[in-house]
Structures are given as C-alpha cells and as structure tokens.
Amino acid sequence: MAFTVLCLTVVRWVPVVFVVLLFVWSTYAYIVQMCLYMVTDLVERIFYIVIFSVLLFMCIWCFIKAIFTPTAGVPFQYFLTADEKDQAEKGKAECKEVVENKGIKLRVQGRTVRGCVRFCEACQCIKPDRTHHCSNCQKCVLKMDHHCPWINNCVCYSNYKFFFLFLMYSFLFCLFIAATSCQYFVKFWTMDLSIEGYGKFNILFLFFVSIMFTISLLTLHSYHSYLITVNRTTLESLRAPVFRSGPDKNAYNRGCRKNFIEVFGRSPLLWLLPVFTE
Known part of the structure; x- marks a missing residue:
C-alpha cells in the first residue's frame, strides 16, 4: 500500500516536472542559443533578455504560488x-x-x-455553497474549479487568482518568444549548418513549441477570462448549481466588475501580482 501511494505521488508530480523542464530548456534556447549566438545588435539583445527574464520570473512566481498554496478546506x-x-x-x-x-x-x-x-x-x-469533494486531494474544497495535473493541486478559492495569472503570463511569455524568434527561425533555413552548428536546431523547436503553447494558452486563458466575468467555475459551467428553485447557472453572477473584484481584489496595484486578495 505504501509503495502504491509513493508511485501515485511520483506520477502526479511528473507534469509539474515537465513544465519546469520546459522553462529550463526555453531559457537555454532563448538566452544562449538565440540572444548570445544569433542576435548581433547589443541593444536588441539586452531588450530581449530583460523582457524574457521579467516574464519568466512572473511565470515561475505564479506557478509556485499555484502549486504550493494550500487548498481552501471546509470550515x-x-x-x-x-x-x-x-x-x-x-x-x-x-x-x-x-x-x-x-x-x-x-x-x-x-x-x-x-x-x-x-x-x-x-x-x-x-x-458549503460552491464546494466539491476532490478525489485527488481527498477533501472537500471551497469554490473548486478543477484539479489541475500541471500544478498537482486543486484550482479553488485560495489559488484561482494565481492559476489565472500563471496562464496569462505564460501566454505572454510564449507569445514574446514566438514573436522575437520568428526572424531567426527564418534565418535558420538559410544557414550553413556545418558552419553554424547543430545547436541552432534549438531555434527551430523553440519557435514551434512557443507557437503551439501560445495557441493552447490563449484558448485556456480566454475560457477562464469568460468564467471570471460571469462568476462561474469550470465545474459550474459543466453542471449548473442546484437550489430549492432548481438549477441556476447564473446564481453567483453579480456583474462583471464585482465578479472581477471577487477574484482579483479591490486594489489595482495587486491585480497583476500573485498575492492573495479579497
């Protein structure tokens, strides 16, 4: 039994490790292979590295907060x-x-x-209202949205803002990489690989991977943006909450502005930071 639990724990952390490895590889491919080896203009190189580093920092910060913030349990x-x-x-x-x-x-x-x-x-x-039992966390979770394997945690009341910001910054991160690596991706096909080295294949994969994740993250981010505007979780969008009067999918919709404040808080200075706000 203990061995089974250990195996399940290891398996559940595999997607998280995969995301971490993607960040590590993308940093090497972008900073070393592209910026240091291919970008010749110093100002352009510095600009790329600075923006890349800021977006990477925000992605990792939100990612860590989404993973390690304890799920909101029942009082x-x-x-x-x-x-x-x-x-x-x-x-x-x-x-x-x-x-x-x-x-x-x-x-x-x-x-x-x-x-x-x-x-x-x-x-x-x-x-409590909007609470569901998570079989992975083995507990009831307040305002449960879904259990996300990519963070090995439930997306719920306590970390929904962090999860959403992670999607947003990851989308901007991938979009920035795709936009800035595009010209060097084109140059890749005109280079003599015997001279430039096979390391430039990193640029090829960097561009394709960034485009792929940009599209997927845009879709997911747009969907959760919509859910925030109508104050609905993923589970509630699949099955409307039931009350004495019957199912009502708009039961918690208080208007776009109030719905936004419920997730991001009242202080605009904290909206884009992965800190808990009420």
Whole structure:
C-alpha cells in the first residue's frame, strides 16, 4: 500500500516536472542559443533578455504560488459534532434530519438534484455553497474549479487568482518568444549548418513549441477570462448549481466588475501580482 501511494505521488508530480523542464530548456534556447549566438545588435539583445527574464520570473512566481498554496478546506462548523454523529447513526431518517437542520442553520443554499442539503460522506461534513469533494486531494474544497495535473493541486478559492495569472503570463511569455524568434527561425533555413552548428536546431523547436503553447494558452486563458466575468467555475459551467428553485447557472453572477473584484481584489496595484486578495 505504501509503495502504491509513493508511485501515485511520483506520477502526479511528473507534469509539474515537465513544465519546469520546459522553462529550463526555453531559457537555454532563448538566452544562449538565440540572444548570445544569433542576435548581433547589443541593444536588441539586452531588450530581449530583460523582457524574457521579467516574464519568466512572473511565470515561475505564479506557478509556485499555484502549486504550493494550500487548498481552501471546509470550515470546522460545517462538520458534524459528536452528538450530531450519534444522532445521525440511528438511521437514514435521523441522518437526513440532522443534515437538513444543520444546513438550514448554516444558511446553505446549494442542494442536490433531489432538493436535499449537500453532504459529503467521505469528509462527514455539509458542503458549503460552491464546494466539491476532490478525489485527488481527498477533501472537500471551497469554490473548486478543477484539479489541475500541471500544478498537482486543486484550482479553488485560495489559488484561482494565481492559476489565472500563471496562464496569462505564460501566454505572454510564449507569445514574446514566438514573436522575437520568428526572424531567426527564418534565418535558420538559410544557414550553413556545418558552419553554424547543430545547436541552432534549438531555434527551430523553440519557435514551434512557443507557437503551439501560445495557441493552447490563449484558448485556456480566454475560457477562464469568460468564467471570471460571469462568476462561474469550470465545474459550474459543466453542471449548473442546484437550489430549492432548481438549477441556476447564473446564481453567483453579480456583474462583471464585482465578479472581477471577487477574484482579483479591490486594489489595482495587486491585480497583476500573485498575492492573495479579497
């Protein structure tokens, strides 16, 4: 059992290591192979290195925050007390009554498709609104968007801003690489490889990889930009939250401005920084 858990842990970190290796390789290919070996103009070289370094720093900062920020767990008051557990264990009817009474007391609005207060059997707690149980994290997570293998963590209330900024800075990072390496990618085909060396193949792959990730990141970033404007998580976009009155996909939409502030906070100075804001 311990060996199985160890193997699963290692496997779950593989995508994270892959992203790290991409950053390392792109830094070598861009700084060394392109800027130092191919860019002849000093001002252009410095400009490329500075902008590249700033974007890389922001990507790594957001990436680390998204990975290592603890997932937002359910507050203690949503868990059943010892007395409530004893009463709930008497039978299904008693359990349902305990959960319903506690849910009403806590003013929980979300319901199951049958109209009952949502209760997690695994965690033995009432689910607050917008909360879902993550099988990977093995806990209920507040405002869960999805479990992302690329950060080996749940994207949720506590780190959604960091995840979104990581997508944004990664998109700008890849777009900058693609735009600035394009001219040297074209020059690559006119070079005599026996003179210039096969290291210039890094430019070829750098351009193709940056274009590929620019397109994919643009799609993902645009999708999450839309979700922020309507105050909806990925799970809620797939399945509308249910209330006493029935499903309502726009239940949490308070207008574009308020939805934006809910994620990024009220201070414009902190909007583009991976620091938690309320």
